[in-house]
Amino acid sequence: xxxxxxxxxxxxxxxxxxxxxxxxxxxxxxxxxxxxxxxxxxxxxxxxxxxxxxxxxxxxxxxxxxxxxxxxxxxxxxxxxxxxxxxxxxxxxxxxxxxxxxxxxxxxxxxxxxxxxxxxxxxxxxxxxxxxxxxxxxxxxxxxxxxxxxxxxxxxxxxxxxxxxxxxxxxxxxxxxxxxxxxxxxxxxxxxxxxxxxxxxxxxxxxxxxxxxxxxxxxxxxxxxxxxxxxxxxxxxxxxxxxxxxxxxxxxxxxxxxxxxxxxxxxxxxxxxxxxxxxxxxxxxxxxxxxxxxxxxxxxxxxxxxxxxxxxxxxxxxxxxxxxxxxxxxxxxxxxxxxxxxxxxxxxxxxxxxxxxxxxxxxxxxxxxxxxxxxxxxxxxxxxxxxxxxxxxxxxxxxxxxxxxxxxxxxxxxxxxxxxxxxxxxxxxxxxxxxxxxxxx
Amino acid sequence: xxxxxxxxxxxxxxxxxxxxxxxxxxxxxxxxxxxxxxxxxxxxxxxxxxxxxxxxxxxxxxxxxxxxxxxxxxxxxxxxxxxxxxxxxxxxxxxxxxxxxxxxxxxxxxxxxxxxxxxxxxxxxxxxxxxxxxxxxxxxxxxxxxxxxxxxxxxxxxxxxxxxxxxxxxxxxxxxxxxxxxxxxxxxxxxxxxxxxxxxxxxxxxxxxxxxxxxxxxxxxxxxxxxxxxxxxxxxx
Numbered sequence: 001x002x003x004x005x006x007x008x009x010x011x012x013x014x015x016x017x018x019x020x021x022x023x024x025x026x027x028x029x030x031x032x033x034x035x036x037x038x039x040x041x042x043x044x045x046x047x048x049x050x051x052x053x054x055x056x057x058x059x060x061x062x063x064x065x066x067x068x069x070x071x072x073x074x075x076x077x078x079x080x081x082x083x084x085x086x087x088x089x090x091x092x093x094x095x096x097x098x099x100x101x102x103x104x105x106x107x108x109x110x111x112x113x114x115x116x117x118x119x120x121x122x123x124x125x126x127x128x129x130x131x132x133x134x135x136x137x138x139x140x141x142x143x144x145x146x147x148x149x150x151x152x153x154x155x156x157x158x159x160x161x162x163x164x165x166x167x168x169x170x171x172x173x174x175x176x177x178x179x180x181x182x183x184x185x186x187x188x189x190x191x192x193x194x195x196x197x198x199x200x201x202x203x204x205x206x207x208x209x210x211x212x213x214x215x216x217x218x219x220x221x222x223x224x225x226x227x228x229x230x231x232x233x234x235x236x237x238x239x240x241x242x243x244x245x246x247x248x249x250x251x252x253x254x255x256x257x258x259x260x261x262x263x264x265x266x267x268x269x270x271x272x273x274x275x276x277x278x279x280x281x282x283x284x285x286x287x288x289x290x291x292x293x294x295x296x297x298x299x300x301x302x303x304x305x306x307x308x309x310x311x312x313x314x315x316x317x318x319x320x321x322x323x324x325x326x327x328x329x330x331x332x333x334x335x336x337x338x339x340x341x342x343x344x345x346x347x348x349x350x351x352x353x354x355x356x357x358x359x360x361x362x363x364x365x366x367x368x369x370x371x372x373x374x375x376x377x378x379x380x381x382x383x384x385x386x387x388x389x390x391x392x393x394x395x396x397x398x399x400x401x402x403x404x405x406x407x408x409x410x411x412x413x414x415x416x417x418x419x420x421x422x423x424x425x426x427x428x429x430x431x432x433x434x435x436x437x438x439x440x441x
Numbered sequence: 442x443x444x445x446x447x448x449x450x451x452x453x454x455x456x457x458x459x460x461x462x463x464x465x466x467x468x469x470x471x472x473x474x475x476x477x478x479x480x481x482x483x484x485x486x487x488x489x490x491x492x493x494x495x496x497x498x499x500x501x502x503x504x505x506x507x508x509x510x511x512x513x514x515x516x517x518x519x520x521x522x523x524x525x526x527x528x529x530x531x532x533x534x535x536x537x538x539x540x541x542x543x544x545x546x547x548x549x550x551x552x553x554x555x556x557x558x559x560x561x562x563x564x565x566x567x568x569x570x571x572x573x574x575x576x577x578x579x580x581x582x583x584x585x586x587x588x589x590x591x592x593x594x595x596x597x598x599x600x601x602x603x604x605x606x607x608x609x610x611x612x613x614x615x616x617x618x619x620x621x622x623x624x625x626x627x628x629x630x631x632x633x634x635x636x637x638x639x640x641x642x643x644x645x646x647x648x649x650x651x652x653x654x655x656x657x658x659x660x661x662x663x664x665x666x667x668x669x670x671x672x673x674x675x676x677x678x
Contacts, residue, residue, distance in 0.1 A: 035609070035612075036612035047470070052590075057620055062596040066674070068668045070597075070664030070665050
């Protein structure tokens with residue numbers, strides 16, 4: 001008899017262990033929200049986000065109830081996104097793009113970093129739609145970036161007039177932002193042939209090469225906002241440097257880019273995860289938000305293509321593939337933060353990260369004719385369409401994309417950020433191209 | 442400290458009245474109700490006197506047989522509320538009730554104002570190709586002619602019916618009443634008078650017209666079925 005009891009206990013213990021591990025590594029999708037009810041706790045901090053302002057309440061109620069918007073053709077969503085971006089530019093009166101639309105503060109000031117990498121999106125949109133507004137917008141933004149370029153060649157950290165005081169008032173040269181802006185100048189040079197953009201990129205590159213130490217780690221020009229001290233997501237900034245190196249033929253830029261990328265490769269683990277891909281982690285095991293993790297994958301991919309280096313592209317593919325499985329195993333839910341074991345207990349998504357990974361899945365899917373990756377990429381684009389309101393009466397919301405889903409999630413809470421719109425626009429243009437290829441194949 | 446009182450039809454113990462979801466939402470959003478004025482819709486409860494302010498802890502309840510009863514209105518006045526929140530129903534509130542609080546009384550309506558007023562407004566919204574909207578108005582004498590405080594289109598699901606949509610409207614209305622109440626009390630919003638000539642009053646639908654509305658709703662819902670989570674996260678279509 002005691003043997004039977006022991007056996008039953010053993011089975012129960014094993015069962016509990018199995019359920020715990022299953023919950024840790026293969027958690028299901030977030031539970032469907034209960035219909036027509038809400039935890040009153042979620043209402044307690046709503047007041048400062050002005051739910052009574054036009055268009056605000058419906059987004060909060062939609063998201064907290066797990067409801068979505070109607071889905072239309074890619075171009076319908078793309079045009080709405082691009083219109084939102086143009087409004088974000090108009091809102092600042094400076095040709096820089098507003099950080100976003102905040103439920104608490106309205107349109108925010110112009111953001112030099114993201115304005116830089118929105119520029120290539122505008123050129124792509126101009127090529128696709130032939131709308132002159134996008135060309136003019138791209139050129140105006142590139143000129144504005146030159147006008148605010150610091151004497152050392154860098155782009156500043158943060159932005160002027162931050163109502164939340166996150167960035168402080170000091171004008172700090174930021175390596176990451178510099179590399180992002182260089183992408184805008186490089187692309188504008190390629191599109192217009194005007195050497196002033198390449199000259200600006202060259203001045204910026206001269207600043208960047210000084211920021212990387214012998215190991216390939218960025219040790220200078222670290223933006224003061226993020227608290228992490230070692231940052232592998234600067235791979236995306238290095239894309240700007242490598243591209244400028246390719247355009248100017250300056251080998252220093254290429255060498256420094258490679259030095260950093262080799263260090264990034266050393267940070268990649270066997271499951272695809274990359275250490276230090278975090279705004280806040282203090283060690284190599286800290287959790288990362290999908291947004292900077294995607295920056296690493298984007299940097300590796302683009303540098304791999306610019307430098308014709310297959311191992312960088314492969315490292316990027318491994319990140320994309322790992323995150324694809326995380327997302328699919330949760331029923332197409334991509335949690336905002338991922339641990340080094342690719343686990344997460346988050347019940348919200350970081351929408352820029354979702355859009356970036358949609359782009360990565362579509363890019364790698366096309367590069368390697370990887371149909372499962374294309375499949376997840378297309379599904380994610382459709383998922384994102386469902387959180388874009390095309391009818392909202394508020395021009396700060398209509399056509400834009402929030403930082404978090406639901407809107408009161410943990411990233412850029414109650415803000416429609418310009419980088420979410422940028423990456424969503426990129427993903428829609430890619431999805432359109434993929435759908436056409438699938439039809440032809 | 443502003444005083445908010447809720448008006449509604451409830452048949453529950455006085456203490457439990459303050460735990461129904463509207464009260465919890467109002468409280469969570471910083472508009473803790475100080476009183477509830479209720480009628481049961483049937484025989485009055487024997488444990489609460491009629492038309493009398495009955496204390497429950499630091500709050501109070503008033504049971505009435507009809508909201509427009511002069512004795513009920515007098516009891517409501519004595520509550521000295523800054524704002525009444527009408528929880529919903531088919532009561533036509535008389536001017537005496539609407540003027541019993543400093544800022545009047547707010548209530549909900551399921552249709553875009555001023556376009557669609559009256560009855561069957563969810564169906565009429567679909568028939569007219571308009572969004573299904575929850576509107577919060579400062580109630581006035583007349584059918585849905587009050588000043589507009591807040592409006593929000595309601596998100597839909599591909600498997601919705603008019604019944605599930607109305608249930609959702611009812612839920613959204615409770616949250617929006619809390620938002621509107623606090624906004625009015627803090628002065629952060631101003632109610633906008635309706636331009637009545639921009640809309641009309643609608644009436645109960647004939648079954649054949651309801652059937653047409655159902656078909657039009659099915660067409661509208663098609664675009665919602667394309668979302669990967671159309672039928673819930675991770676569920677197969």
